[in-house]
Amino acid sequence: MNNQPLLSVNEVSKFYGARIGCRDVSFDLYPGEVLAVVGESGSGKTTLLNCISTRLEPTSGSVMYRMRDETKRDLYQMSEAERRFLMRTDWGFVHQNPADGLRMAVSAGANVGERLMAVGDRHYGNIRETAIDWLGRVEINEDRVDDQPRAFSGGMRQRLQIARNLVTGPRLMFMDEPTGGLDVSVQARLLDLIRGLVRDLGLAAIVVTHDLAVARLLSHRMIVMKDGHVIESGLTDRVLDDPHEPYTQLLVSSILQV
Amino acid sequence: MNIQADYNFAYLDEQTKRMIRRAILKAIAIPGYQVPFSSREMPMPYGWGTGGVQVTASIIGPDDVLKVIDQGADDTTNAVSIRAFFAKVARVKTTTHTSEATIIQTRHRIPEEQLRDGQILVYQVPIPEPLRFLEPRETETRKMHALEEYGLMHVKLYEDIATHGHIATTYAYPVKVEGRYVMDPSPTPKFDNPKMHMSEALQLFGAGREKRIYAIPPYTNVVSLDFDDHPFEVQKFDKPCAICAAEGVYLDEVILDDQGSRMFVCSDTDNCESRQAAGHRGELSGMEAAQ
Amino acid sequence: MTAAITVCEISKTFTMHLRDGIQIPVVTGVNFVVKAGECAVLGGPSGAGKSSILKMLYGNYSTDQGQILLTHYGEQVDLSKAEPRKIIELRRDTIGYVSQFLRTVPRVSALDVAAEPLTQRGEDHEIARKKAADLFSQLNLPERLWDLPPATFSGGEQQRVNIARGFITDHPVLLLDEPTASLDAKNRAVVVDLITQKKAAGVALLGIFHDEDVRTKVADRIIDVTSFAGAKAA
Numbered sequence: 001m002n003n004q005p006l007l008s009v010n011e012v013s014k015f016y017g018a019r020i021g022c023r024d025v026s027f028d029l030y031p032g033e034v035l036a037v038v039g040e041s042g043s044g045k046t047t048l049l050n051c052i053s054t055r056l057e058p059t060s061g062s063v064m065y066r067m068r069d070e071t072k073r074d075l076y077q078m079s080e081a082e083r084r085f086l087m088r089t090d091w092g093f094v095h096q097n098p099a100d101g102l103r104m105a106v107s108a109g110a111n112v113g114e115r116l117m118a119v120g121d122r123h124y125g126n127i128r129e130t131a132i133d134w135l136g137r138v139e140i141n142e143d144r145v146d147d148q149p150r151a152f153s154g155g156m157r158q159r160l161q162i163a164r165n166l167v168t169g170p171r172l173m174f175m176d177e178p179t180g181g182l183d184v185s186v187q188a189r190l191l192d193l194i195r196g197l198v199r200d201l202g203l204a205a206i207v208v209t210h211d212l213a214v215a216r217l218l219s220h221r222m223i224v225m226k227d228g229h230v231i232e233s234g235l236t237d238r239v240l241d242d243p244h245e246p247y248t249q250l251l252v253s254s255i256l257q258v
Numbered sequence: 259m260n261i262q263a264d265y266n267f268a269y270l271d272e273q274t275k276r277m278i279r280r281a282i283l284k285a286i287a288i289p290g291y292q293v294p295f296s297s298r299e300m301p302m303p304y305g306w307g308t309g310g311v312q313v314t315a316s317i318i319g320p321d322d323v324l325k326v327i328d329q330g331a332d333d334t335t336n337a338v339s340i341r342a343f344f345a346k347v348a349r350v351k352t353t354t355h356t357s358e359a360t361i362i363q364t365r366h367r368i369p370e371e372q373l374r375d376g377q378i379l380v381y382q383v384p385i386p387e388p389l390r391f392l393e394p395r396e397t398e399t400r401k402m403h404a405l406e407e408y409g410l411m412h413v414k415l416y417e418d419i420a421t422h423g424h425i426a427t428t429y430a431y432p433v434k435v436e437g438r439y440v441m442d443p444s445p446t447p448k449f450d451n452p453k454m455h456m457s458e459a460l461q462l463f464g465a466g467r468e469k470r471i472y473a474i475p476p477y478t479n480v481v482s483l484d485f486d487d488h489p490f491e492v493q494k495f496d497k498p499c500a501i502c503a504a505e506g507v508y509l510d511e512v513i514l515d516d517q518g519s520r521m522f523v524c525s526d527t528d529n530c531e532s533r534q535a536a537g538h539r540g541e542l543s544g545m546e547a548a549q
Numbered sequence: 550m551t552a553a554i555t556v557c558e559i560s561k562t563f564t565m566h567l568r569d570g571i572q573i574p575v576v577t578g579v580n581f582v583v584k585a586g587e588c589a590v591l592g593g594p595s596g597a598g599k600s601s602i603l604k605m606l607y608g609n610y611s612t613d614q615g616q617i618l619l620t621h622y623g624e625q626v627d628l629s630k631a632e633p634r635k636i637i638e639l640r641r642d643t644i645g646y647v648s649q650f651l652r653t654v655p656r657v658s659a660l661d662v663a664a665e666p667l668t669q670r671g672e673d674h675e676i677a678r679k680k681a682a683d684l685f686s687q688l689n690l691p692e693r694l695w696d697l698p699p700a701t702f703s704g705g706e707q708q709r710v711n712i713a714r715g716f717i718t719d720h721p722v723l724l725l726d727e728p729t730a731s732l733d734a735k736n737r738a739v740v741v742d743l744i745t746q747k748k749a750a751g752v753a754l755l756g757i758f759h760d761e762d763v764r765t766k767v768a769d770r771i772i773d774v775t776s777f778a779g780a781k782a783a
């Protein structure tokens with residue numbers, strides 16, 4: 001079954017009036033595959049991410065998803081109830097700002113447990129145990145389970161957000177600048193954690209980032225966007241080590257060397 | 259002769275009452291669903307029962323007998339005023355006896371005496387949206403109701419247990435109506451939740467400021483949300499009513515002096531008085547007379 | 550012996566857009582075959598395109614023309630035109646690569662870095678670490694370093710982690726980009742030994758060795774890269 005794409009994006013375009021958000025983007029994503037979408041601010045990468053993750057309806061094009069029962073469905077032909085169910089069970093979405101993806105006034109345990117309760121889990125003890133287990137997996141100590149995320153550091157909040165998403169065993173994760181705004185040592189820890197989880201859980205992921213080092217570390221494949229278009233795509237190390245397009249060469253040559 | 263009653267029966271004009279009755283019918287047809295309506299200004303401030311009063315005004319007829327309670331009591335300002343209001347604008351008979359009433363407007367209690375087929379209980383509701391404190395966006399809560407996404411409701415109960423070791427919500431305890439809509443029963447104590455289930459009486463809820471009406475038709479399934487390992491429980495009281503010795507009823511705590519003496523008495527004054535009339539006596543029942 | 554790698558009419562030119570689109574030819578008309586069980590060595594001076602050829606064979610550089618045929622699970626695959634997904638699969642199961650420099654990942658221990666090619670193929674984590682530890686011992690990597698991330702290691706230590714990572718699998722094709730560059734004589738001998746073992750196991754090896762001594766010991770054949778010099782075409 002891994003020879004079938006999990007997600008097929010077909011000529012997706014989004015226009016904001018006359019302006020282009022993204023145009024004619026197509027690609028397949030296979031189970032266990034991590035795709036990085038890179039480009040500078042305003043290149044359309046977040047628009048594309050939102051179009052694929054049903055957060056923003058594309059102007060044209062289709063996004064097909066292979067459901068757990070192996071049927072292929074067009075996301076925008078599904079009912080809203082089905083789409084939202086998919087989003088909170090089979091998908092995860094990690095926001096750049098953890099406050100957008102967490103309930104800041106609700107304890108860490110409840111943040112992780114929410115998806116379980118949403119799919120009908122009604123045993124407090126089990127929910128709490130699962131939440132603690134997931135906090136452990138993202139390196140948050142058990143004794144923080146009843147603390148609210150507002151009492152957490154940026155890195156912890158981001159890890160909590162990841163745990164909250166993974167608790168239902170999703171097959172696909174969307175990440176929008178997951179390490180943005182974190183200092184380097186915290187970034188390194190988070191990237192390592194994401195790498196491990198993606199590998200161990202066999203997750204497919206689409207990671208939007210402007211940081212090429214993040215793309216190199218996390219992704220198998222990448223697409224480079226400029227002015228709403230995909231200008232180059234391929235194996236991550238190929239695009240980074242042998243960039244063809246002028247813009248990609250500029251991006252790669254602009255990386256700061258330490 | 260009373261001029262107000264001659265102007266229009268039960269204060270509201272007929273078009274307004276029609277509009278509200280339509281909302282009520284829709285609410286009955288979709289148990290637990292919050293129906294928007296164009297709430298009118300009433301001759302009382304928001305928070306004093308404008309929603310309940312509009313519902314009552316729209317359903318009341320000349321032959322109805324009205325009872326109004328506030329926290330179970332017939333003799334508090336709010337209850338007395340609303341009763342006087344309808345006596346004036348609809349010239350209906352009023353009562354304090356639950357069994358005699360055809361319409362009971364209530365703020366935060368359900369009478370202890372079991373309601374009968376044909377009676378209507380009208381609740382005054384301050385905040386109709388049970389999801390409001392967890393999700394501030396109305397667009398989002400409406401969507402959640404529409405798609406039956408109620409995981410968030412359990413998040414609140416989870417937080418209760420995580421913080422207090424048990425579900426500490428004691429009033430406005432969320433219920434699921436007829437297996438579909440999650441509903442806020444208004445700030446009644448959770449003690450009264452079981453009375454909503456399979457009630458013979460029609461239950462109508464009016465929120466004036468929030469412009470929502472919802473309903474539980476007679477004989478409707480009403481289940482209080484809970485966890486398998488933390489099941490729903492009603493409050494229990496250690497002592498019976500200090501005046502009428504009633505057990506298994508909801509009691510109010512009354513502070514007696516500056517030394518911290520207190521007593522627990524029936525919240526439902528009509529029920530307490532009926533029991534006293536029938537000869538029941540509690541441990542402090544002679545106190546008022548003695549003073 | 551069957552051909553494990555067949556390189557046919559490969560050419561490659563870099564276009565430097567940031568320098569007014571200047572064209573830098575790398576190689577043209579590259580043709581050679583490497584058989585299973587032999588170690589072929591790319592020869593020629595620096596800048597002749599030896600590393601670029603290895604990188605094209607690993608899919609790290611694209612090719613402008615030609616074919617790179619590999620046998621992958623009994624089927625001929627043209628790597629130069631394969632989908633990224635296919636290349637990842639080829640790297641996982643068919644082509645191994647020891648690069649000149651180790652690309653370290655923060656917070657990952659040397660043992661896990663070396664064990665990763667095996668765990669990626671579904672090998673048990675502990676067994677994979679055991680094999681990595683064996684290779685580290687052979688390569689005389691001090692045991693106190695094994696559980697540390699290699700970022701702070703010396704060049705020679707990183708190189709040995711890299712070699713262990715490349716040699717840990719039983720890939721039928723192994724590409725070696727100066728694996729002995731920063732090693733002392735003792736460890737160079739270990740690498741020569743490891744290469745000899747791979748050859749005996751029927752692995753096709755293609756490498757770049759600047760060290761005369763090592764090259765003489767392992768090379769079955771030298772492929773002269775100067776004959777593919779891109780400059781001719783320019």
